[in-house]
Amino acid sequence: MPVLKGDLSAVFEPRRVALVGASDQPGKTGELFWRNLASFPGEVVPVTSSAETVAGHKAYPTLRDVEGEIDLAVVVVPAAGVPAVIRDASAKGVSAAIVISGGFAEAGPGGIRLHDELVAAARAGGVRIVGPNCFGVQNCDLPLNASMAAGTPRGGGGISLVTQSGAYGMAIHSLGLDEQIGFAKVYAAGNKADIGDAELLRYLADDGASRTLCFFLESLPDGRAFFEAACRATPRKPVIVAMTGRSVDGVRAARSHTAGLAGSERVWRAAFEQAGVILVRSGLEMMDVARALDSQPPPVGRRVAVITNSGGTGVELTDLLADEGLEVPELSVKLQDELRLLLPPLASPGNPVDLTPVWSRFAELYPLLVDRLARSGEVDAVVPVLLQRSASDERVAMGIRDAVDRLRADGVRVPVYVCWVAPRTSRPNADLLQAGGVPCFEWPERTARALGHAARYGEARAPASAGAVGPAAGSVAASAGSASAGSALGSASAGSALAGVPGPALAPGWLGIDAAAEVLAGTGIQTVAGRICGTAADAVVAADDLGYPVVVKAVHPTLLHKTEAGGVRLDLGDPSAVQAAAAELLMLASGAAVLVQPQVPGTELIVGGLRDPQFGPTVLVGLGGIFVEALDDTALGLAPLNHEAARGLVGKLRGYPVLAGARGAEPIDLDAVAAVITAVGDLLVTTPEIAELDLNPVLAAPDGCVAVDWRILVENPPGQDQERPQDSPRHAGETRRRPS
Known part of the structure; x- marks a missing residue:
């Protein structure tokens, strides 16, 4: 396959690699990378001005001097020399460069100047930059180890990881070895001088080897683009995000209720949920969920069968599964009668299925029960709990692995996950299971968290949800399998008064009451x-x-x-x-x-909108009036939103049962409320001058709704050709530390 200029295939699948700063002297970074690149099946060319040869290979003083084409340059020289290397790469026509060196935007004013020189040199020749200040890149199947890690994780898996942290890339390498995790690709972004997370997501979503996509993010300046890429990716592949550095710097409570309620963390959480992204609390949880989804089919429902030989552990796992919204249902009388014939006298055939400590029969019963329960049609996932005795018996592990293989061969898609509560001496049996595609999660809590995420992901993609507006109910993207997936992202909602129409010219500042009412009237929003x-x-x-x-x-x-x-x-x-x-x-x-x-009657709601710096036009709905901040019952969605997605936002409110007519009360006109939400989103999309908008309260009645108080803040946004540095990963080293 040819490597195209500017295409990310040069990063992950190069044909010829140059190592700039190469060395064969032990202890040198150039020597470490030379050894790491030794497994690369293509040619690796050493570039250094310090020696004529490296490990017996002819060395070239600069990239310009190298004979023939170079797809990828791996740069390990000190920061001060990197801009010159990238200028050479541009002149040579190198497609991409991985800059390992630190000392750029993260290092203060001098580093920022070097960063700017590097970016300018790369743009002059169209060289794509990974980093700088990064761990490197691994393609575990090629193999390519252009990273600091001594060896690549086990290949053959479908997990691809993007991490901003180099140290985390090293940790993932160790985890992959320890827990037999199969990876496709590992990418450490570093300062993100050029390649942003959204572009990586688009590439990996189309990469056949990458089945499960993981992003460990410290920042996301290209948030809107990432959201749009995720809307298109999640109907086809799981996208799992662990986000660190949560902050409240997006809160602008003094300006409007909407801005005060929609802090930055809430916005990105809402964006990820709307796009069908699986959001996790930590990197460890991210890898657990990835293993669950990469090696087993996702559950299509929330019913779980637990097999255990410890009643206490089974009850603990049952409680933790319930915390995740899952159930451990009692099995039917017919199925219990069938299982009772197989079990020892004191065993329980309910659910959890408790074998009791009949050690001599563990190797027989665990695989048999996995098979029977998975084929029963009464559960959506099976979790055998392996404790000291059952975990230490290799025959148990082999039997479960083989039972799962038979299930898959027969077309049974019920997933099997092992809850592993055993000593380290039994670890080889866990490795046996994981190498066979049966993930083992240490302790009930990790098991329940991973299974909860997997079940929610699978349920959202089950046939019953095919009519949803996106990867999950309430999303703006089209359903999985739709030819127009994500098409709602590009324009205002159908039927809107403003769809496709430029917004009005507005003067900066808070609009007057009459002027704001006129703007709202143009969208169909009724005001008192x-x-x-x-x-x-x-x-x-x-x-x-x-x-x-x-x-x-x-x-x-x-x-x-x-x-x-x-x-x-x-x-x-x-x-x-x-x-x-x-x-x-x-x-x-x-x-x-x-x-x-x-004075008009009705239930008080708030509908608002703001322009988030990372994710763009965002709409908020909640229970409103004087208690809006105190109740804090709100839901957010990225605009534009179609009617079904807008109703989905209302359905997320804790107070939704009251709005829908709980205890015999007359329900409000939910369609009218959804129309207001949609119109607010369309107004933000078509009128970029509007920075914030509050309709508080909107009085909703059974026969419609009307805004009785409204405020609109107008600002002058930058033109499309006036990109602000903080808005673009090409301009902002995301780990940049400004001098104090």
């Missing part, structure tokens, strides 16, 4: 009529015209949150009440006015 008045007398006239009862609100630029400022008076039923309320409110701030509106 009202009149702004400068005197108490005018307020009384307005109330008489609008009809009682009325609401009177203070209006002033400094009164951003009216209720908190004491600027709202409700249920005013006569002119004298309006006169008194307006007079009080006009005194709250110099130059204040009052807004008079008819």
Whole structure:
């Protein structure tokens, strides 16, 4: 297969590699990489000005001097010399370079200058850069070990890992050896001077060897692009993300309720969920889930059978599975009767199936029960718990492995996971199972967490969910197998008043009440009529015209949150009440006015939107009104959202049963609420000047909904040709530490 200029195949599948900084002197970084590249089936060319040969191979002083084409340069020279190497690579026509060297954007002002020189040199010749300041790259099947690790993890597996941390890449290498994990590719991103996570996700999603995709992220500047790539990848392959460095730096509570509620962590969590990404708490959990999904079919439901010879361990695992939303159902009477004939007298055929400590029969019973339960049709996954006696018997491990092989040969797709609670001396039997494609998870907690993620992933892709809007219910991407997967990402929702239409020209700052209402009306969002008045007398006239009862609100630029400022008076039923309320409110701030509106009934909701720095237009819905922050019952989604996805957001609220008509109450018009959510998302997409938007409250009734308070903040966003450095992984070393 030819290596295309600029294509990432040069990184993962080069034909000819140059090692810049090569050495055969023990203790040198160049010597370590020379040894690591020895298994590469193509040619490795040493480049160094310090010697004429390296390990008997002719060495070249620079990349320009190398005879023939070079697909990939691995650069291990000190940081100060790297820009010159990349200039040589550009002149030579090298497709890609892995820059191992540190001392760039993470090292202060001098390093930032070197970073900029490196990027400029690479762009001049179209050289793709991995790193700098990275662990390297491994293709375990080729094999290619262009990394610091002494050897590649076991190949033949489908797990591909992208990690920003080089040390974590080393840890994964060790884990792969210890737990017989089969990898396809390992990529350590380092400072991400060029290649971003979204591009890597797109490449690996199309890579046949990569079946399960893992990302260990410290930052995600190309968040929107990653989200869109994930929407297209997850219907075909699991995408698992462990995100570190959680922060609240995206919270802007002083500006709007929406911004205060939608902190940066909430936004990326919502984005990952919407895209069908599996979000985990740690790197260890990420690898457990990857093993579960890469080596076994995903469960298609939440019913789990547990086989154990320890009642206490079985009960603990049952509780932990319940914490994950899974169930260990009691088996049918017919199945229990069948199992009772196989089991010793004191054993329990319920679920968990407890064998009791009949050590002499473990090698017979564990494989037999795995087979019977998987074929029963009553469970979606089987978990044999192996403790000291059962784990130390090689025949048990071999029997379970062979039983799983027979299940797969017969087309039975029920997965089998082993809960391993055993001493280290029994570890070879766990290796036997894992090498045979049966994952072993140490202790019930790790087992339950991995199985919970696997079950949710499998359930979302079961045939019953084929009508969902995306990889999981509520996502914006099209269903798995759809020819238009992710198509909803590119335009405003069908039927929107603004679909495909440029937004209005707006002046920066908080829009006035009337101007904001006009913008909302253009999207089909209904607002309550009202009149702004400068005197108490005018307020009384307005109330008489609008009809009682009325609401009177203070209006002033400094009164951003009216209720908190004491600027709202409700249920005013006569002119004298309006006169008194307006007079009080006009005194709250110099130059204040009052807004008079008819009071309307309904359940209070908040619908808002903001433009997240990493993920772009984001919509929020929640239970609203004066308790919005206190209740904190909200759901977020990335815009645009179609109608079904918008209803899905409402369905995520803890208070949803109340909205849907719990205990005989009349339900609100959920379709009308969904239409408002969709319209807010479309407005953000088509009008980039809008930075934040609050509709709080929206009063929802059985026959529609209406916004009774609204605020829109307008800012001047950068033009498409005015990219800000912090928005692009090509410009920002993501581990950059600015001098204090």
